[in-house]
Amino acid sequence: MKSENYNVLGVMSGTSMDGIDLAHVTLSVTNNKWSYAIHEAETVPYPDEWVVRLKEAVNYNEDALLVLDDDYTIFLAGVISSFIIKHSLNDLDAVCSHGHTVLHQPKKRITLQIGNKPTLAKLTGLKIICNFRIQDVQMGGQGAPLVPVGDRLLFSDYDFCLNLGGFSNISFEDIGNRIAYDISPVNTVLNFYANQLGLPYDNGGAIARSGSVVPFLLDALNGLDYYKKSYPKSLGFEYVRDAVLPLMEESSAGIPEKLRTFTTHVAMQLAKEILTIKPAGKLLITGGGAYNSFLIDQLKTMLPDVAVVIPDDKTIQFKEALIFALLGVLKLKDEINVLASVTGAPNNHCSGYIFEP
Structure with missing residues (x-):
């Protein structure tokens, strides 16, 4: 051995x-x-x-x-x-x-x-x-995204691996191929509005939970061209700056309403992707968004047949750092890491x- x-x-x-x-x-x-x-x-x-x-x-x-x-x-x-x-x-x-x-x-x-x-x-x-x-x-x-090779090698017990950071990205196996792509912005937008209230982030999604959905804004967000594209695809902050924030800023709604609407939008996009891939299974969620209990609650409601797993704090917070360590080791070994x-x-x-x- x-x-x-x-x-x-x-x-x-x-x-x-x-x-x-x-x-x-x-x-x-x-x-x-x-x-x-x-x-x-x-x-x-x-x-x-x-x-x-x-x-x-x-x-x-x-x-x-x-x-x-x-x-x-x-x-x-x-x-x-x-x-x-x-x-x-x-x-x-x-x-x-x-x-x-x-x-x-x-x-x-x-x-x-x-x-x-x-x-x-x-x-x-x-x-x-x-x-x-x-x-x-x-x-x-x-x-x-680069993390999926780590999902395959280190987290193969899960049907889906979902990271909720500045952006959401998902990773899963499909007929022997690892598929992964960015789904939507998450904390890049939520933190932007929390910052306007003098806060680093919306703790647990509490401010979003206190607001109400703005229907026309939700429809506009769900209608963005990115969601019509097939994978492979990825997002950068330029997209948030050029496409998402201008749309959000067209609304005169208050910050709690914007946070509620965007959180609901994220949950809807995540659920839509997961249900398209597989209507039931085991979902691992990591990244800072795993602590947004309002977002997680909405997602669980939209995915009644999916077992949502929130792991230990170290895995939630440091899964990406862990996997970049793995990418480096694979480079040392001259093995495939992308x-x-x-x-x-x-x-x-x-x-x-x-x-x-």
């Missing part, structure tokens, strides 16, 4: 800009069967200055993006080094880092995750595996850059 063990750090910054997720994990593979353990893990919130810069980055020109990338790499190196010192981590095989997406326009073969520079290895003194999306986009794929059935690329491939200190 051949067994391999990897001691790695997974690092992820999502589109909802909650902060940088860091998860110290052990990944083991025995006879091609993978298992994991999440050890120390935490989310390091962004300082206000960085929240502003990351939100504005979608409007930056090329020179400003270069400066941002350099500055973010230095900042990220500090966050990683502090985490390692704080938790007395030793003998790491690698740091597997997603970086932070500021541009994602796969039709133009453009995607940019800042913080994926050789400088990161030099500043941390560790092997860095990063830049997992760019190769796929250059090949003609969507460059997203699935063509998911991204639309011409073939499965092994993506990512390895930087030595």
Whole structure:
């Protein structure tokens, strides 16, 4: 029986800009069967200055993006080094880092995750595996989502894996192929309106629950062109900025009503997709949206024959960091870590850059 063990750090910054997720994990593979353990893990919130810069980055020109990338790499190196010192981590095989997406326009073969520079290895003194999306986009794929290979290898007990973060994305098996795609915006929009009330997010969906649905706005949201497209497909903040928020802002409704309407819209789109795939089964939900009890309650009502599973806190919060750790290990092993059935690329491939200190 051949067994391999990897001691790695997974690092992820999502589109909802909650902060940088860091998860110290052990990944083991025995006879091609993978298992994991999440050890120390935490989310390091962004300082206000960085929240502003990351939100504005979608409007930056090329020179400003270069400066941002350099500055973010230095900042990220500090966050990683502090985490390692704080938790007395030793003998790491690698740091597997997603970086932070500021541009994602796969039709133009453009995607940019800042913080994926050789400088990161030099500043941390560790092997860095990063830049997992760019190769796929250059090949003609969507460059997203990348998590489904981890769903296949680590969470095969579930019929569907649903992540509720800045955007919702789903992953499932279909006749031997892993299928995955973004369904809708989630926290990118909900947090936008919670921020207007001086809150980082709508805790448990309580504000949304207190509001009422705006029927014409709900109809307009459900009528967006994105929902008519077939997969593979993916979303970026540009879509929220250009298509979703302008629609939301056309309504004079109050923030509780907008939050209620958008939450209902999300639940409807999620339920529609899941019922189309399979009307009954076992659904794993992770990401920050798993804590939005109002959204989860609506989804359960719309999916009476689906067993909705909310896992332990570490898996909810750090599943993406865990899976980017896995993507990095697969890169180390020179094994497939991006699935063509998911991204639309011409073939499965092994993506990512390895930087030595």
